[in-house]
Amino acid sequence: MRVSVLVRPKAGILDPQGEAVEGSLRKLGFSVSExxxxxxxxxxxxxxxxxxxxxxxxxxxxxxxxNPLIESYEIELHD
Amino acid sequence: MRVSVLVRPKAGILDPQGEAVEGSLRKLGFSVSExxxxxxxxxxxxxxxxxxxxxxxxxxxxxxxxNPLIESYEIELHD
Incomplete structure:
Protein backbone atom coordinates (compact mmCIF):
# COMPACT_ATOMS: atom_id res chain seq x y z
CA MET A 1 0.00 0.00 0.00
CA ARG A 2 1.24 3.45 -0.97
CA VAL A 3 1.51 5.79 2.00
CA SER A 4 2.49 9.45 2.43
CA VAL A 5 3.54 10.86 5.78
CA LEU A 6 3.58 14.62 6.29
CA VAL A 7 5.84 15.73 9.14
CA ARG A 8 5.62 19.35 10.22
CA PRO A 9 7.14 21.46 12.99
CA LYS A 10 4.53 21.96 15.74
CA ALA A 11 3.02 25.40 16.29
CA GLY A 12 5.28 27.48 18.51
CA ILE A 13 8.39 25.49 17.61
CA LEU A 14 11.12 27.57 15.97
CA ASP A 15 11.48 26.79 12.27
CA PRO A 16 14.62 28.43 10.85
CA GLN A 17 14.08 26.83 7.43
CA GLY A 18 10.57 28.28 7.25
CA GLU A 19 11.89 31.71 8.26
CA ALA A 20 14.55 31.55 5.56
CA VAL A 21 11.99 30.56 2.91
CA GLU A 22 9.65 33.35 4.00
CA GLY A 23 12.44 35.94 3.95
CA SER A 24 13.59 34.87 0.49
CA LEU A 25 10.06 34.88 -0.92
CA ARG A 26 9.46 38.39 0.43
CA LYS A 27 12.72 39.59 -1.11
CA LEU A 28 11.46 38.21 -4.42
CA GLY A 29 8.36 40.36 -4.01
CA PHE A 30 5.80 37.79 -2.83
CA SER A 31 3.32 38.69 -0.08
CA VAL A 32 3.61 35.67 2.18
CA SER A 33 3.62 34.96 5.89
CA GLU A 34 3.70 32.06 8.35
CA ASN A 67 10.17 13.66 16.64
CA PRO A 68 6.86 13.85 18.54
CA LEU A 69 8.24 16.48 20.93
CA ILE A 70 8.60 19.08 18.23
CA GLU A 71 6.85 17.64 15.16
CA SER A 72 3.33 16.58 14.29
CA TYR A 73 2.57 14.04 11.59
CA GLU A 74 -0.29 13.14 9.31
CA ILE A 75 -0.66 9.76 7.57
CA GLU A 76 -2.31 9.51 4.14
CA LEU A 77 -3.12 6.08 2.68
CA HIS A 78 -3.46 5.84 -1.11
CA ASP A 79 -5.07 3.15 -3.36
CA MET B 1 -5.12 31.94 1.69
CA ARG B 2 -3.47 28.92 3.29
CA VAL B 3 -1.38 26.94 0.82
CA SER B 4 0.67 23.74 1.04
CA VAL B 5 3.32 22.87 -1.51
CA LEU B 6 4.60 19.30 -1.74
CA VAL B 7 8.03 19.05 -3.36
CA ARG B 8 9.28 15.58 -4.23
CA PRO B 9 12.32 14.13 -6.02
CA LYS B 10 11.28 13.10 -9.54
CA ALA B 11 11.13 9.42 -10.45
CA GLY B 12 14.57 8.17 -11.44
CA ILE B 13 16.39 10.88 -9.50
CA LEU B 14 18.68 9.55 -6.79
CA ASP B 15 17.30 10.19 -3.30
CA PRO B 16 19.92 9.40 -0.64
CA GLN B 17 17.63 10.59 2.17
CA GLY B 18 14.90 8.21 1.02
CA GLU B 19 17.40 5.36 0.83
CA ALA B 20 18.60 6.10 4.35
CA VAL B 21 15.03 6.16 5.68
CA GLU B 22 14.19 2.90 3.92
CA GLY B 23 17.33 1.20 5.24
CA SER B 24 16.64 2.33 8.79
CA LEU B 25 12.99 1.26 8.67
CA ARG B 26 14.00 -2.19 7.41
CA LYS B 27 16.56 -2.54 10.20
CA LEU B 28 13.73 -1.75 12.64
CA GLY B 29 11.79 -4.68 11.12
CA PHE B 30 9.33 -2.83 8.88
CA SER B 31 8.50 -4.22 5.42
CA VAL B 32 8.83 -1.10 3.29
CA SER B 33 10.15 -0.20 -0.15
CA GLU B 34 10.39 2.74 -2.53
CA ASN B 67 14.25 22.69 -8.61
CA PRO B 68 12.19 21.68 -11.65
CA LEU B 69 15.09 19.71 -13.13
CA ILE B 70 15.03 17.14 -10.35
CA GLU B 71 11.87 17.84 -8.34
CA SER B 72 8.15 17.83 -9.02
CA TYR B 73 5.70 19.89 -7.01
CA GLU B 74 2.04 19.83 -6.13
CA ILE B 75 0.07 22.85 -4.90
CA GLU B 76 -2.83 22.43 -2.44
CA LEU B 77 -5.05 25.41 -1.64
CA HIS B 78 -6.96 25.32 1.66
CA ASP B 79 -9.99 27.31 2.94
Whole structure:
Protein backbone atom coordinates (compact mmCIF):
# COMPACT_ATOMS: atom_id res chain seq x y z
CA MET A 1 0.00 0.00 0.00
CA ARG A 2 1.24 3.45 -0.97
CA VAL A 3 1.51 5.79 2.00
CA SER A 4 2.49 9.45 2.43
CA VAL A 5 3.54 10.86 5.78
CA LEU A 6 3.58 14.62 6.29
CA VAL A 7 5.84 15.73 9.14
CA ARG A 8 5.62 19.35 10.22
CA PRO A 9 7.14 21.46 12.99
CA LYS A 10 4.53 21.96 15.74
CA ALA A 11 3.02 25.40 16.29
CA GLY A 12 5.28 27.48 18.51
CA ILE A 13 8.39 25.49 17.61
CA LEU A 14 11.12 27.57 15.97
CA ASP A 15 11.48 26.79 12.27
CA PRO A 16 14.62 28.43 10.85
CA GLN A 17 14.08 26.83 7.43
CA GLY A 18 10.57 28.28 7.25
CA GLU A 19 11.89 31.71 8.26
CA ALA A 20 14.55 31.55 5.56
CA VAL A 21 11.99 30.56 2.91
CA GLU A 22 9.65 33.35 4.00
CA GLY A 23 12.44 35.94 3.95
CA SER A 24 13.59 34.87 0.49
CA LEU A 25 10.06 34.88 -0.92
CA ARG A 26 9.46 38.39 0.43
CA LYS A 27 12.72 39.59 -1.11
CA LEU A 28 11.46 38.21 -4.42
CA GLY A 29 8.36 40.36 -4.01
CA PHE A 30 5.80 37.79 -2.83
CA SER A 31 3.32 38.69 -0.08
CA VAL A 32 3.61 35.67 2.18
CA SER A 33 3.62 34.96 5.89
CA GLU A 34 3.70 32.06 8.35
CA UNK A 35 5.95 29.90 6.18
CA UNK A 36 6.76 26.51 7.71
CA UNK A 37 8.87 23.78 6.19
CA UNK A 38 8.38 20.09 6.93
CA UNK A 39 9.01 16.75 5.24
CA UNK A 40 6.91 14.44 3.12
CA UNK A 41 7.89 10.76 3.16
CA UNK A 42 6.37 8.46 0.52
CA UNK A 43 6.56 4.73 1.16
CA UNK A 44 5.28 1.43 -0.11
CA UNK A 45 4.17 -0.60 2.93
CA UNK A 46 3.46 -4.34 2.85
CA UNK A 47 0.25 -4.91 4.76
CA UNK A 48 -2.98 -6.82 4.52
CA UNK A 49 -5.34 -3.96 5.25
CA UNK A 50 -5.55 -0.18 5.51
CA UNK A 51 -5.89 -0.40 9.31
CA UNK A 52 -2.76 -2.54 9.56
CA UNK A 53 -0.85 -0.15 7.28
CA UNK A 54 -1.89 2.83 9.39
CA UNK A 55 -0.80 1.08 12.60
CA UNK A 56 2.57 0.19 11.05
CA UNK A 57 3.19 3.72 9.79
CA UNK A 58 2.18 5.15 13.15
CA UNK A 59 4.91 3.02 14.73
CA UNK A 60 7.41 4.15 12.06
CA UNK A 61 6.60 7.76 12.93
CA UNK A 62 7.19 7.18 16.62
CA UNK A 63 10.40 5.24 16.09
CA UNK A 64 12.05 7.10 13.21
CA UNK A 65 10.13 9.44 10.94
CA UNK A 66 9.07 12.16 13.36
CA ASN A 67 10.17 13.66 16.64
CA PRO A 68 6.86 13.85 18.54
CA LEU A 69 8.24 16.48 20.93
CA ILE A 70 8.60 19.08 18.23
CA GLU A 71 6.85 17.64 15.16
CA SER A 72 3.33 16.58 14.29
CA TYR A 73 2.57 14.04 11.59
CA GLU A 74 -0.29 13.14 9.31
CA ILE A 75 -0.66 9.76 7.57
CA GLU A 76 -2.31 9.51 4.14
CA LEU A 77 -3.12 6.08 2.68
CA HIS A 78 -3.46 5.84 -1.11
CA ASP A 79 -5.07 3.15 -3.36
CA MET B 1 -5.12 31.94 1.69
CA ARG B 2 -3.47 28.92 3.29
CA VAL B 3 -1.38 26.94 0.82
CA SER B 4 0.67 23.74 1.04
CA VAL B 5 3.32 22.87 -1.51
CA LEU B 6 4.60 19.30 -1.74
CA VAL B 7 8.03 19.05 -3.36
CA ARG B 8 9.28 15.58 -4.23
CA PRO B 9 12.32 14.13 -6.02
CA LYS B 10 11.28 13.10 -9.54
CA ALA B 11 11.13 9.42 -10.45
CA GLY B 12 14.57 8.17 -11.44
CA ILE B 13 16.39 10.88 -9.50
CA LEU B 14 18.68 9.55 -6.79
CA ASP B 15 17.30 10.19 -3.30
CA PRO B 16 19.92 9.40 -0.64
CA GLN B 17 17.63 10.59 2.17
CA GLY B 18 14.90 8.21 1.02
CA GLU B 19 17.40 5.36 0.83
CA ALA B 20 18.60 6.10 4.35
CA VAL B 21 15.03 6.16 5.68
CA GLU B 22 14.19 2.90 3.92
CA GLY B 23 17.33 1.20 5.24
CA SER B 24 16.64 2.33 8.79
CA LEU B 25 12.99 1.26 8.67
CA ARG B 26 14.00 -2.19 7.41
CA LYS B 27 16.56 -2.54 10.20
CA LEU B 28 13.73 -1.75 12.64
CA GLY B 29 11.79 -4.68 11.12
CA PHE B 30 9.33 -2.83 8.88
CA SER B 31 8.50 -4.22 5.42
CA VAL B 32 8.83 -1.10 3.29
CA SER B 33 10.15 -0.20 -0.15
CA GLU B 34 10.39 2.74 -2.53
CA UNK B 35 10.87 5.31 0.21
CA UNK B 36 11.26 8.88 -1.05
CA UNK B 37 11.73 12.00 1.02
CA UNK B 38 10.58 15.43 -0.08
CA UNK B 39 9.51 18.70 1.53
CA UNK B 40 6.19 20.22 2.49
CA UNK B 41 6.02 24.02 2.62
CA UNK B 42 3.01 25.63 4.28
CA UNK B 43 2.39 29.31 3.56
CA UNK B 44 -0.16 32.05 4.02
CA UNK B 45 -0.47 33.87 0.67
CA UNK B 46 -2.16 37.25 0.25
CA UNK B 47 -4.34 37.00 -2.84
CA UNK B 48 -7.81 37.94 -4.04
CA UNK B 49 -8.76 34.56 -5.47
CA UNK B 50 -7.80 30.91 -5.57
CA UNK B 51 -6.62 31.27 -9.19
CA UNK B 52 -4.39 34.19 -8.29
CA UNK B 53 -2.97 32.30 -5.30
CA UNK B 54 -2.19 29.28 -7.47
CA UNK B 55 -0.44 31.45 -10.07
CA UNK B 56 1.63 33.14 -7.36
CA UNK B 57 2.64 29.87 -5.74
CA UNK B 58 3.51 28.41 -9.12
CA UNK B 59 5.94 31.31 -9.61
CA UNK B 60 7.36 30.76 -6.10
CA UNK B 61 8.00 27.13 -6.99
CA UNK B 62 9.85 28.06 -10.17
CA UNK B 63 11.90 30.78 -8.50
CA UNK B 64 12.69 29.28 -5.11
CA UNK B 65 10.74 26.38 -3.65
CA UNK B 66 11.55 23.62 -6.14
CA ASN B 67 14.25 22.69 -8.61
CA PRO B 68 12.19 21.68 -11.65
CA LEU B 69 15.09 19.71 -13.13
CA ILE B 70 15.03 17.14 -10.35
CA GLU B 71 11.87 17.84 -8.34
CA SER B 72 8.15 17.83 -9.02
CA TYR B 73 5.70 19.89 -7.01
CA GLU B 74 2.04 19.83 -6.13
CA ILE B 75 0.07 22.85 -4.90
CA GLU B 76 -2.83 22.43 -2.44
CA LEU B 77 -5.05 25.41 -1.64
CA HIS B 78 -6.96 25.32 1.66
CA ASP B 79 -9.99 27.31 2.94
Missing amino acids: ARVGRVIDLEVESGSADEARTQVDQMCHKLLA | ARVGRVIDLEVESGSADEARTQVDQMCHKLLA
